Amino acid sequence: MTVKTMQTADVKDLLEKVAGFNQDGGDERVKKIVHRFMHDVFQLIEDFDVTPEEFWQAVYYVGDLGKNGEAALLAPGLGMDKYLDIRMDAEDEQAGLAGGTPRTIEGPLYVAGAPMSEGFARMDDGSDENAETMILTGQVTDENGNPLVNAVVDVWHANTMGNYSYFDQSQSEYNLRRRIRTDENGRYTAQSIIPAGYGCPPEGSTQALLNLLGRHGNRPAHIHFFISKSGFKHLTTQINLAGDEYTYDDFAFATREELVVEANRIDDPAQAEGYGLNKPFTKVEFNIQLVSTDKPELQNRHERKRALEGEAA
Ligand code: BEZ
Numbered sequence: 001m002t003v004k005t006m007q008t009a010d011v012k013d014l015l016e017k018v019a020g021f022n023q024d025g026g027d028e029r030v031k032k033i034v035h036r037f038m039h040d041v042f043q044l045i046e047d048f049d050v051t052p053e054e055f056w057q058a059v060y061y062v063g064d065l066g067k068n069g070e071a072a073l074l075a076p077g078l079g080m081d082k083y084l085d086i087r088m089d090a091e092d093e094q095a096g097l098a099g100g101t102p103r104t105i106e107g108p109l110y111v112a113g114a115p116m117s118e119g120f121a122r123m124d125d126g127s128d129e130n131a132e133t134m135i136l137t138g139q140v141t142d143e144n145g146n147p148l149v150n151a152v153v154d155v156w157h158a159n160t161m162g163n164y165s166y167f168d169q170s171q172s173e174y175n176l177r178r179r180i181r182t183d184e185n186g187r188y189t190a191q192s193i194i195p196a197g198y199g200c201p202p203e204g205s206t207q208a209l210l211n212l213l214g215r216h217g218n219r220p221a222h223i224h225f226f227i228s229k230s231g232f233k234h235l236t237t238q239i240n241l242a243g244d245e246y247t248y249d250d251f252a253f254a255t256r257e258e259l260v261v262e263a264n265r266i267d268d269p270a271q272a273e274g275y276g277l278n279k280p281f282t283k284v285e286f287n288i289q290l291v292s293t294d295k296p297e298l299q300n301r302h303e304r305k306r307a308l309e310g311e312a313a
C-alpha cells in the first residue's frame, strides 16, 4: 500500500519542530541542515515505501557502524570523500588555483607526528624479511619546475598484509610512516617495502553494505602523501601502483590517471649500491608540483579527527 503524507500539515509541522525552528536557541545552520536532511529521509521513506522492518534495520546498522568504528570507512566507500575532492577541485578552478599534482582522498588511516628526517628516511622497521624493498623518490617543485627546498613530505602506507601501523597493533610505532624534508634540490627519498592493497574488514558493517550493492571493498597497493610548504597550497594525495588488480577499481574512488605510478624492478647492482642496498629492489618515482597561494587557510590540511593529531610533536 502506497500512502502520500509528505505534503500534509502534520508532517510539515513535525519537521519544523524536529529541527527546532520554534526554539530560540541552537545553531541556525544546523537547524536548516537537519530540517533538510530529515525532510529528505521522510521523503525517501515515502517514495520507496520503506517498511518498519527496513527502517529499524537501517537504524541498528548505523549503531553498529559506530560501534565498529567504521563510519569514516563507509564514507569513502560511498564516494563521499571523492565528492568532497570534486568540490575542492571546482573551488580551486574558480579561484584560479587549479594545477599542480592532483589531490585525492586522505582516507581514515593517517597518524600525526611521524618521525621527521632530512632528505632521506627508512620507513620500515625491517621486520618483514620477505617484503620487496621499495625506493620511493621524487622532487617537489613549484608550478614553474623550480625545486622546493624544505617542503615536508609526510608519507604513510600499509604493510604486505594491507595493514597500517597504530591501527594494527602488531606493528611497531610509526612503522611505514615518516615525514621527510626535501633537500637542497627539492628531493625526497624513502627506503621502505612495497605495500599490499587494503581490504575492508570482511565481517564489518562497511563490507556488509557493499555486499548488498554487489561491490567489493578493496583498494589497490597505494602510498599516501601530505605535502606542505609555506606559501603553497597544502596537497593531500596518494599514488596507486600500476598493475594491481584494483588500480582502476578502487572501492574508495581515489584513483586518478595522473596518480598511477609504475613500480619498476631494478636488478642492476650498481643502482642498488647507490641506495646502499645489496639486492634487487623496486623503484617508485613520484614528482610533486605544488601551487603557490598567499591564503594561509589553504596552506594547511583541513581539520578532521586524526589519530594523535594535536598530541604528537
Ligand atoms: C586507505 O587509505 O587505505 C583507505 C581509504 C579509504 C577507506 C579505507 C582505507
Ligand code: FE
Binding pocket: 107, 109, 157, 158, 198, 222, 224
Ligand atoms: Fe591507504
